[in-house]
Amino acid sequence: MKRVKVSNNVIRRLPRYLRKLDELQAAGINRVSSFELGQQLGLTPSQIRQDFSCFGEFGQQGYGYNVMALREQIASILGMNRGFKAILVGVGNIGHALMDNFSFADCGVDLVAAFDIKDSLVGSKFKGVPIYHEDEMQDFLSRNDISLAVLAVPQEVAVSVTNILAENGIEAIWNFTNMELTEPDSPILVENVHFSDSLLALSYFISERADEGHARTN
Amino acid sequence: MKRVKVSNNVIRRLPRYLRKLDELQAAGINRVSSFELGQQLGLTPSQIRQDFSCFGEFGQQGYGYNVMALREQIASILGMNRGFKAILVGVGNIGHALMDNFSFADCGVDLVAAFDIKDSLVGSKFKGVPIYHEDEMQDFLSRNDISLAVLAVPQEVAVSVTNILAENGIEAIWNFTNMELTEPDSPILVENVHFSDSLLALSYFISERADEGHARTN
């Protein structure tokens, strides 16, 4: 697989391609052109072909793309079949909701354990995932090859937990706390899920439309 | 306030400015330059000044920006003081986690009601927010000026609920289902929170680094 420097915009579109291809596959469609894909995703055919060409040649002239084959290529590019292992730190509401509703497996990620400090949780299993005490985390990490930590602890302890994770070889943090964890020198990858950023952007768009609508009636 | 067409990139940075300014304010800092702000956010001073200039002149030559004043300007741009009202549809794990952990008020949004079909929930209140039966939603919407719906229902009913919301004057949907709701012709604003897209992007970056690291050792 080619591994040239790919822009962030392209990478952020890959999961959207994947979802759409899954949808097409589920609908029994096994062939798609960049034109059709573009229409359904609101992108130009050019852009889609450019995006794919960052990683190789997946199509066929005069035909387009095989849905299943393209889906597998993109899954592979995203690292979905590398068997990355993850732990969940913090089994509060958000952590619990993730365990219950979110399919890590569908992303090719193996959630192997969860950690919390609450006695009522420690020792139990949820959907097959054991919940251990956070004191055991360091030991667990040293004995297992964990790439990823899902951080869903209270804000107050977010930074200290992050330090423990970083010291114990975690490569990436999927951050559900509202804390900015990215330290300039740290080699750890952080992907933030800032609910408020998302809601505020939406609030902006509602405001914008309200103002436009008002202007139009004047 | 100026309302020129502002690029999506700029809008997505506004909530980050807001968070950083809140942080500075909490730390008792009341003055900041574009240079300092840039350092802390990993942006260039130029970009920050360009971003702000889309909306007006908030700084002062030789001084920089007053943290509190700038914070209020950005809050206002984001529509945080417009008193937008929201309802939550679906009080499962995710919906419950949002009610419990997420501060709508901090985003200037007033969560006035939640809806579900579960008898054990209907009629109760959670953190002051009443939970009604989904059958009452249409009636509720007709009698209240609700801008925003937080969609946290099971995937199977996402589209049908969206239609009801659209027919009853909802302007925007904050979408926590993994369904693609954006219909080409629909005037409703949709902001998707796709957990899987976020995790898959992270998975890509871990893979990329692993490959690079491997290449480096060769």
Next chain:
DNA sequence: TAGATTGTTAATCGATTAACAATC
């Protein structure tokens, strides 16, 4: 006043779009 820093204009850089030869 001298120093600092803005807002804005111009230059650069990167991403998207268009065009088209290659080819299934």
Next chain:
DNA sequence: TAGATTGTTAATCGATTAACAATC
């Protein structure tokens, strides 16, 4: 073969960065 559609190169467009006069 003729039609369709790719992968890629060139053109365009937009976003970021640099520079600097204005001014606090």
